[in-house]
Amino acid sequence: MQFLSRCSGRSSLLALALTLAGCAVSPTDSPADRSYEVAEVGSFHVGGRQVTLAGLPSREIVFTEGAAPRKVDPNxxxxxxxxxxxxxxxxxxxxxxxxxxxxxxGLAGTTWETKPDGAPGWQQFFLTQGHTVYVTDAVERGRASWSRYPEVYKTEPFFRTKQEGWELFRIGGAGSYDSDPxxxxxxxGTQFPVAAYDQFSKQGIxxxxxxxxxxxxxYDALVQKVCPCVIVVHSQGGNFxxxxxxxxPDKIKAIxxxxxxxxxxxDKVDISALKNIPFLFVWGDFIDQNTSWKQYIVAPNKFQKALRAQGGVADRLDLPQHGIKGNSHMLMMDRxxxxxxxxxxxxxxxxxxxx
Structure with a gap:
């Protein structure tokens, strides 16, 4: 791998980050220019259970313009x-x-696929590095589908506004969003491709x-089906x-x-079983300017500190501290x-x- 062989002369993550941050990458180093041989492309559903509904009213629905109505029984x-x-x-x-x-x-596997500005995403990047890659849509998201509520899901869904996404994902500060792009x-200095924000918002689920x-x-069923494995996880998925x-702990080799x-x-959960699993915590920019993220970061920081106290590998890649500035919460979509x-x-x- 030419990029790393030229740029990784020192062993510490901090030194490596500083070195890579300053490296000029030639066109031959671009993941888009590397080829890989695929053995199989496929998909599956995993987990789930059967539920039976009864006592709901039937109704007639016209499914296609001009077609006769058809009785639909939701039971x-x-x-x-x-x-x-x-x-x-x-x-x-x-x-x-x-x-x-x-x-x-509020997202799905599209997070890792082609970026909103049309550039290749992390799925493509890590395929070029030699990884077999699994991209998932969690329960209720994307192609996983969802269920009736309140008969199965006990509450109604909620939807993220574009303003919430703009501010929560740290593309701009509080009050900086407008319906007019x-x-x-x-x-x-944001690294998020701002012109593609409306395109990104179409991914909201x-x-x-x-x-x-x-x-x-x-997720536990997925691990049992396909692991041992390494997991790269974003945002809400971290806890899962x-x-x-x-x-x-025997199935997951790194997070x-x-x-x-x-x-x-x-303080409430015994994490000693994780001390042999290497962890890397990656953080972008502008966290100290966002009220929500100043709160969200507390629990992962406490967990990381506890992992280190257990003698485990709990590395931290705080991008601004390594001279890499401007990253949003959606750093896998940033420029x-x-x-x-x-x-x-x-x-x-x-x-x-x-x-």
């Missing part, structure tokens, strides 16, 4: 609680284990606040990944938590996302996760 058996996984298996992977990519709240004010247990169960590791918004409380991904790849190399 009967249904599957709920399943998740969706798409995989690209390489013929000759360089990584020792498949890489599972888990998304955050020309009037939006992004943080100075309704979510429920009452399905965490079902989601965890489905850590709990999956607690449930199956890269990209701005995880939660973590188990080590410099390949640079950040290269640091993650370097960490995996350093921790023996590649052949």
């Amino acid at each position: 009967g058996d249904f599957e709920t609680g399943q998740m969706y996984a798409q995989f690209v298996r390489l013929k000759n992977p360089r990584a020792r284990y498949p890489l599972l990519m888990w998304h955050g709240g 020309a009037k939006r004010i992004a943080y100075p 309704p979510r429920w606040a009452t399905n965490d247990a079902a989601t965890q169960t489905a 990944a850590i709990n999956a590791a607690l449930h199956a 890269i938590a990209v701005e995880g918004s939660g973590a188990p409380d080590p 410099n996302s390949d640079q950040v991904a290269a640091l993650v790849q370097a960490w995996m190399d350093k921790n023996g996760l590649m052949k």
Whole structure:
């Protein structure tokens, strides 16, 4: 790998980050220019259970203009609680284990695919580095589908406004969003491709606040099906990944938590089983300017400190401290996302996760 061989002369993550941050990458180093041989592309659903509904009224529905109405009976058996996984298996992977990519709240596996500005995403980047990659849509998201409420899901879904996304994902500060794209004010130096924000907003998916247990169960089933593995996880997914590791510490070989918004409380949960699993915590910019993220970062920081106290590998890649500035919460979609991904790849190399 030419990028790393030229740029990784020192062993510490800090030194590596500083070196990579200053490296000039030639066109031949671009992931888009590298080829890889695919053995199989496919998908499956995992987890879930059958539920039976009864006592609901039937009604007639016209499904296609000009067609006769058809009686629809909503009573009967249904599957709920399943998740969706798409995989690209390489013929000759360089990584020792498949890489599972888990998304955050109100989003789906599209987080890791082509970026909103049309550039290749992290799925493509890590395929070029030699990883077999699994991209998932968690319970209730995307191709996992969802269920009736309140008959199955106990609450109604809620939807993220574009203003909430703009501010919560740290593209701009409080009050900087406007319905008119020309009037939006992004943080100075933001790496997010602001012109693609409306395109990014199309990825938003309704979510429920009452399905965490079902989601965890489905993630645990995925781990049992495809691991041992390495997980790269974003935002809300961080808590699911850590709990999956607690449930199956022999199956998960590393976790890269990209701005995880939660973590188990080590004062209430025994985390000693995780001390042999390397962790990398990745953080972008503008956190100290965002009220929500100043709160969200507390639990992951406490968890990281506790992991270190257990003697485990709990590394931190705080991008601004390494001279890489302007990253949003959606740093895998930022203009410099390949640079950040290269640091993650370097960490995996350093921790023996590649052949």
